[in-house]
Amino acid sequence: MATAARYGSRVDAGLLVGCVVLSLIAVVLKDEDREPVASALRRSVVAPLVSLQRGAERWRSAWVTSEQRQLVADSGAIRGIKEHALLVENEQLRKIVGLGSRLEWGFVPAEAVHSAAPSEDVVTNMTLTAGSVAGVQRYNPVVAPEGLVGVVQTADPTMSVAILYTSPDFRASAMSADASAFGIVYPHTGRGSAAYMLELRGVPTRVQLKPGTQIFTSGLGGTFPRGITIGTVVSELKTTEPWTRTYLLRPAVSPSRVTTVLVLTAQRVTQGTGNVWGVAVNADSATRRIAAANDSIARQAALIEAQARRAALDSVRRATIDSVRRSLGAFVSPESPDSANRASGILPGAPRAPVQRRDTTRARRDSIRPDTTRKSPT
């Protein structure tokens, strides 16, 4: 038994030594010697395993490639979404800049942060990133390029809260574009998309507004300046009021799309905004301004024309006198003042561009035009 065990141990040791020696020989073999052995193994015994490994690597490569393709597609989609968002934001900012340049003064730009409570169906207020330090005060109108957004409810030093036109507390004195109808704008009490509509109440019965009529702030009451777009008439609402009409309005501004607004200061409200939102009722003042500007241009043109005419006549008169003096042999001063140049603003003695001087030694009869000498200046 012990002999068999000893024999077995020797065999084991011998096998181990043999394997180690063979392995070491394989290790120290040159590449050109070991490659045929490896190649023969790969082609025969190990061939199934080689094909399995190749297949697995192919699967892996396909998976990685498809993952990369998916990532590329996802990146493209995200880039597209971002690009669209940037385009929209860019357009809004351009509009705000345009509105700011039209208003010129009396406003505070602010970013609008929507703060709808989860329980609220309708967004009724928004937080603005400008406060009393920037000049925002309570009851200042909040406007967007499209029109009226709301009014400031509270103004903290660095931020403020504005109620939107959807708030139950919102009211605005309004009128039609041709100032034929006046009324008060209230939020419409409805659900869903109708909750964002407005009502124009208190319009006299004799006045009928057509759908599509634009409604603007009237400036009455002093909170909102005249001429801010509120919305357009959709239809007339049936009410129990016998002497007044109520109209449903579609607001010009969508609260969900408002990201940047302008808060009009109290001074600007007092002095008005003019024709910033393109209201027709302000056209009369605009027309007056254009007419006045036209008048002043006409006056200036007439003045210049009269000066030029006077200068031309003066030159002709002097030329006539000089010619007569030369014909009589009298001395003509070369430094005679040039009334034409004086009229054109060139001072005597100032450097002038060289001028082709005409021959003054001989009097020319044709230089005196009878039609200019005989005519009197008009």
Place this chain on the structure above:
Amino acid sequence: MNWTGAVRTMLVCAILIVLHYTLRPLLAWRASIDFLIVALLLGSVRLRPGAAAVYGFLLGLVADSIAVSPFGAAALAMSIVGFGASWLKAVFFADNLALNGFFLFLAKWIFDLIFLIVGHRAIDPELAMQIFVWSPLAAAVTAVAGVLALSLLKPLMEVRTT
């Protein structure tokens, strides 16, 4: 070990070898699972040390012929590991999962140690990084995967600890 046990063991070893050449390339982990070591230990503990050395040598030759590593390095490492596993199983191997895991960890690390030293033929920082960071990680992963594989394949094979 009777014939049935031998066939079952061969079958499980074959499954593990196939997994080595299918699952490992699919996963492509930096510290990858070495199913060949699991197959080697699984067979070695059921063989005499000499036969285990030959088994390891053959498995190593297969690995060497497919891999781009120096030919013979894996054969040498697996011969030694197989012989050691077969010899040590008589000393302390038992049917215990934690011990099996440790055994697998040790076997894989020793295999990597021999394989890397014989294959590299020079000591450099990369070799040290491989031996002391990536090899232990690969050994741990192999130990966990080996324990899982043995647990799953347990019904298929007859475990003999004597």
